[in-house]
Amino acid sequence: MALMADAFVAARAADPMVPRVARIAERKREIEDVVTLAIEGGAFDFAPGQFNMLTAFGVGEAAISVSGDPANGARLIHTIRAVGAVSRALAELRPGEPIGLRGPFGRGWPLLEAEGHDVVVLAGGLGLAPLRPALYRLLAEREKYGRIVLLFGARSPQDILFRDELEAWRGRLDLEVEATVDHARGDWRGNVGVVTTLIARASFDPARTLAMLCGPEIMMRFVANALHDMGVAEERIHLSMERNMKCAIGWCGHCQFGPVFVCRDGPVFPYSQLRGLIAKKEI
Numbered sequence: 273m274a275l276m277a278d279a280f281v282a283a284r285a286a287d288p289m290v291p292r293v294a295r296i297a298e299r300k301r302e303i304e305d306v307v308t309l310a311i312e313g314g315a316f317d318f319a320p321g322q323f324n325m326l327t328a329f330g331v332g333e334a335a336i337s338v339s340g341d342p343a344n345g346a347r348l349i350h351t352i353r354a355v356g357a358v359s360r361a362l363a364e365l366r367p368g369e370p371i372g373l374r375g376p377f378g379r380g381w382p383l384l385e386a387e388g389h390d391v392v393v394l395a396g397g398l399g400l401a402p403l404r405p406a407l408y409r410l411l412a413e414r415e416k417y418g419r420i421v422l423l424f425g426a427r428s429p430q431d432i433l434f435r436d437e438l439e440a441w442r443g444r445l446d447l448e449v450e451a452t453v454d455h456a457r458g459d460w461r462g463n464v465g466v467v468t469t470l471i472a473r474a475s476f477d478p479a480r481t482l483a484m485l486c487g488p489e490i491m492m493r494f495v496a497n498a499l500h501d502m503g504v505a506e507e508r509i510h511l512s513m514e515r516n517m518k519c520a521i522g523w524c525g526h527c528q529f530g531p532v533f534v535c536r537d538g539p540v541f542p543y544s545q546l547r548g549l550i551a552k553k554e555i
């Protein structure tokens with residue numbers, strides 16, 4: 273009987289549709305509608321750019337990228353913007369409360385392919401969250417890459433995520449960090465304007481650059497085109513896509529984007545694969 277029960281538990285654990293239960297260890301408010309949750313309850317292994325399906329029990333499930341350091345498997349970090357029922361319930365969770373978790377899923381950032389290249393990491397708003405694990409890895413293995421440039425755009429200075437970390441990174445001599453905001457009042461001394469304006473000023477060699485972009489689709493389209501016009505190969509411009517998800521394992525078709533499933537084939541895609549699709553509003 274005990275053997276049967278063990279087998280049942282093992283089968284459930286292996287089922288990618290069954291969430292495991294973990295606990296909130298820490299909750300940090302980043303900006304007004306965004307919180308970062310640290311989750312404990314096992315060892316967490318993931319590749320930068322992958323996502324988990326998080327369950328707020330009694331409310332529902334949403335796809336959320338991992339935003340923490342891949343070198344720290346003891347705590348799983350997710351950064352969540354409260355936009356609807358599920359994300360609001362997840363963002364409300366307090367230390368000690370349970371959370372459901374399936375994953376990690378998807379194809380992440382091409383860090384192996386980036387070796388030997390200049391790397392441009394470009395984020396708009398919450399797009400910095402899925403890119404942060406890639407930055408941790410790039411900096412941990414700094415000697416493997418050429419120049420590393422982080423370009424970041426936010427709506428206003430108050431909307432800048434991970435401020436302390438950005439400040440610390442800005443102080444490094446082996447990383448170029450530039451930020452811009454759409455609107456600024458008061459004591460902001462930095463750039464004002466769209467994130468594409470930062471590209472021309474950044475120091476990287478387009479012919480040997482790999483770019484990783486995450487943010488609103490329209491921003492990624494403009495940035496990808498600007499990088500391509502400068503000479504960055506379309507195959508080396510990588511974008512992380514968001515689509516509504518249900519199963520997250522290629523079964524339901526909910527996340528279909530033209531001929532691809534974002535959950536299974538992405539969420540990170542080379543621009544060469546998406547160029548014809550991302551321009552179409554109805555997809």
Ligand SMILES: Cc1cc2nc3c(=O)[nH]c(=O)nc-3n(C[C@H](O)[C@H](O)[C@H](O)COP(=O)(O)OP(=O)(O)OC[C@H]3O[C@@H](n4cnc5c(N)ncnc54)[C@H](O)[C@@H]3O)c2cc1C
Nearest residue numbers: 323334335336337351352353355356357358359514515539
């Ligand atoms: C691969 C992947 C990774 C993701 N990573 C993250 C992440 O790290 N952090 C995070 O907060 N979200 C992330 N998302 C987005 C998240 O899954 C959605 O926001 C999700 O739909 C939220 O569920 P909900 O029930 O709260 O809102 P819904 O009921 O689905 O949406 C409520 C309203 O908010 C709008 N909305 C949905 N998503 C967004 C958005 N991202 N920004 C602004 N408005 C939106 C909808 O159009 C709708 O009007 C990711 C999505 C994918 C596919």
Ligand code: FES
Nearest residue numbers: 520522524525535
């Ligand atoms: S979410 Fe079901 S196929 Fe992608």
